[in-house]
Amino acid sequence: MDTHFTLNNGVTIPAIGYGTWQIENGPAAIETIAEAIRTGYRHIDTAACYGNEKSVGAAIASCGIDRRQLFVTSKVWNTERGYDSTLRAFDRSLNDLGLNYLDLYLIHWPASPHRFSDWQQINASTWRAMERLLRNGLVRAIGVSNFMPQHLAALLSTAAVTPAVNQIEFHPGYRQAECVAYCRELGILVEAWSPLGRGKVLEHETIAALARHYSKTPAQICLRWILQQGILPLPKSVTPSRMKTNLDLTGFELSAEDMQRLTAISYCGASGLHPDSVDF
Ligand code: A2P
Numbered sequence: 001m002d003t004h005f006t007l008n009n010g011v012t013i014p015a016i017g018y019g020t021w022q023i024e025n026g027p028a029a030i031e032t033i034a035e036a037i038r039t040g041y042r043h044i045d046t047a048a049c050y051g052n053e054k055s056v057g058a059a060i061a062s063c064g065i066d067r068r069q070l071f072v073t074s075k076v077w078n079t080e081r082g083y084d085s086t087l088r089a090f091d092r093s094l095n096d097l098g099l100n101y102l103d104l105y106l107i108h109w110p111a112s113p114h115r116f117s118d119w120q121q122i123n124a125s126t127w128r129a130m131e132r133l134l135r136n137g138l139v140r141a142i143g144v145s146n147f148m149p150q151h152l153a154a155l156l157s158t159a160a161v162t163p164a165v166n167q168i169e170f171h172p173g174y175r176q177a178e179c180v181a182y183c184r185e186l187g188i189l190v191e192a193w194s195p196l197g198r199g200k201v202l203e204h205e206t207i208a209a210l211a212r213h214y215s216k217t218p219a220q221i222c223l224r225w226i227l228q229q230g231i232l233p234l235p236k237s238v239t240p241s242r243m244k245t246n247l248d249l250t251g252f253e254l255s256a257e258d259m260q261r262l263t264a265i266s267y268c269g270a271s272g273l274h275p276d277s278v279d280f
Helices: 027-039 053-062 083-097 119-135 149-156 177-186 205-214 218-227 240-247 256-263
Strands: 004-006 012-014 043-045 071-076 102-107 139-145 165-169 189-193
Touching: 027 043, 027 053, 027 240, 053 071, 053 083, 071 083, 083 102, 083 119, 102 119, 102 165, 119 139, 119 149, 139 149, 139 189, 149 177, 165 177, 177 189, 205 218, 205 256, 218 240, 218 256
Parallel strands: 043 071, 071 102, 102 139, 139 165, 165 189
Antiparallel strands: 004 012
């Protein structure tokens, strides 16, 4: 199992990222993120809407690790869609993070047809700003999040740059298989948000049985299943012992039959957040 994936523009990305959703800005957040870096995470996933970019930045500034050894992702929030506001939002994120470049910048959610009659144009103009940031060397790769095939197809009809990444909800019980297949065809790396189904799938009997069989934690079984499909998991934990085991996914391999058992788990643990129905 490689420790990195290579994006479609040649940039390498650590194969496991530390998710920071719901880690609230403040001294505790700085300590939690610093602990994650000490534990060995080199890939940190944040977003303007998480409200914790200042804490992520403070943890990075104090961690003593060379900036080039870290991979930092942030995302432009839905209220900032469009060319000019995306450029402004990026500046704010960079400033809050205290950095002079990002490794990856994502459109957090697509504008969708149920809310916007001109959703294609909105996404296209946001993307043009992302392309400019890439051209200007302010970000090493650009991508999207929560884009379904219809959003991607529309974006690609005007895009000069194919997104490097699509970050979607993905865990046992919620695989979005059609979207994953479409991304693979296009050479877009899929990143999994809530790879543990926000902890809700960990007691599933299939996962619990496999955890016993491999002498691993249920979370390690989920994360390994994701990695073995060439998908990049972004587990979130504020608990040091869990941070550590969630990062320790080498030294065992799920058999083809066990992969299939996990794939066969029926719908469970999904957040219910879908770009065609969210009201934000
Ligand atoms: P905590 O942060 O208190 O450790 P997801 O990444 O799918 O969104 O899941 C995050 C949730 O899963 C958090 O509530 C987190 O709790 C919990 N979690 C993370 N890692 C583990 C683990 N190894 N075992 C059990 N629960 C975990």
